[in-house]
Amino acid sequence: MSPIQIRPDEALDELTKFQAKLTHGVQNLMDTDDITTGVTPKEIIYQEDKMTLYRFQAPASVVQNTVPILIVYALVNRPYMADLQEDRSTVRGLLDAGMDVYLVDWGYPDRSDRYLTLDDYINGYLDRCVDVIRKRHRLDAINLLGICQGGTFSLCYAATHQDKVANLVTMVTPVDFQTPDNMLSKWVKYLDVDLTVEALGNIPGEMLNWTFLNLKPYRLMGQKYLDMVDVLDNPDQVANFLRMEKWIFDSPDQAGEAYRQFIKDFYQQNKLVEGGLRIGPHEVDLKNVTMPVLNIFAMQDHLVPPDASKALKKLVGTKDYSEISFKGGHIGIYVSGRAQKEVPPTIGKWIDERT
Template structure:
């Protein structure tokens, strides 16, 4: 005689087909090759050391002023071209923009003396000049993402080149607010953690350490990625996006030692950018020198860069045309979803000299 369980109404009925698909997808995640990235057609315009300037032609050119992307030194920039129909760069070229991207490359031990001065004056400045010449345009739109936005803002404040528009997203400008263990911030700012000695020993910050740092700041969020994968492995579209994101988060690059010293000491510890005390070569960086049309984008769910780190640029820049927007997105999902392309277009379309 069969006995019916009194807990039947509380136990969800097992969906055999769904479970079969879930475990098949999980097997593929850990057995198949990494997914392909970088789908949008491009050509190399200029190269210096490990850095490359890429040009992504517009599908049908609609705007005279090209877009020039500056990405972070911490990560590889293919998050901006992660997958078809979810690519920021593909989206913008489809909308009629000529797009340029400066890929910093992966510095080696021989690049340990490269500081922010070198990156900005010898790489970024030259690349912008090449992009302007290559495009035949008289002005350019500079777009910086994360630390790339910090670098773009610094450059825009000392640039002689014709920058009409400056767009920065999830950008740290004020380094006083901090997401992460309080002991880290206190230790670095009081000198208990000696970054210079560590850099002198290693030359460059190893990619494994960069990955570990982001894991620690993002914990426990980083580990819930695997929980989410398990719970949604039956969804093939989600799994494909998860695999691309997972590849990017594990694909860190080394950080040139001298640049990291400047980042840790001048920006994080001393907050010189906001104070107007930062020096790039023999030039003092004063964000009041920024007169380009300014667009600052923050993510309301950003777990790495707080809005209060980005907002000060609105007051510091002298731009007459200034716009600030907070969108419902995280630090990475803003790019991963391709949403950033639409956000840029909504603002830049009226400021890019439509043909």
């Protein structure tokens, strides 16, 4: 192996350029205003405890589908990822596609929420949000769009409240929690959940966020900050980077009992696939998901591997099942330029054909 040749003049030139870019970048960081998120105008429709139901304002020029769609996001992160900024907004894309868009914001649980269960979230808060929308629009059933863990919640809800769901869309949704390539599943397989919940009460969001970052530690905790130097001289890209960082580290705590059940029943015992899952008074059988289903997954998803989502096809009872693979990752499916062009219009077209 020949030795690496380093020319002093080239090294000095590169170092000088790097220093200039860094100096300019630091000034851009200092000049950056407060980072805003959730850009689409919306109004509060219903509130209960920490939970808020929003309705987004549709463009006046767009003809809306008469059946609204409710976005159900995960508990573990904030839902403004679906409406991050003007040119990175799944919500805005859905509005442009003619959807009447609502969203459940679970809020930030505190110690008073420690004993909230999955039954409280799914058969309680979510069901009441659905009923509020149904009553407002005088409809028997509405459309659901479940994202990540919110997609799993939506599947459980659709399986036990079939008469209230017209069409179901799932995005990067875990179904089979024990596929061979699911690293997160392997990590929590032998976790003593009972001891964790009894010791901590609610599960700190910082702890969960640290877990997710360590799934790809070099990329998510090292390389991205080195790459950031390349965009520091562009104020708009600096703001974009900081906006994403704000979302990543904005992690609500998890209600202890809901966390206990989710880890045990889904990750450790894989009951959504194996059977035996109960949410409150309801037994959850995906064969009872008989409404049309559109399942969207990301091919480079490190949190929800494609096979974990694709397992849905063989489990649901509907004859109208469609799936779409997106060439990107777990976050890119919401915010990348390609996603903005492909995903919301596809969802809108698919729902329009079934309304």
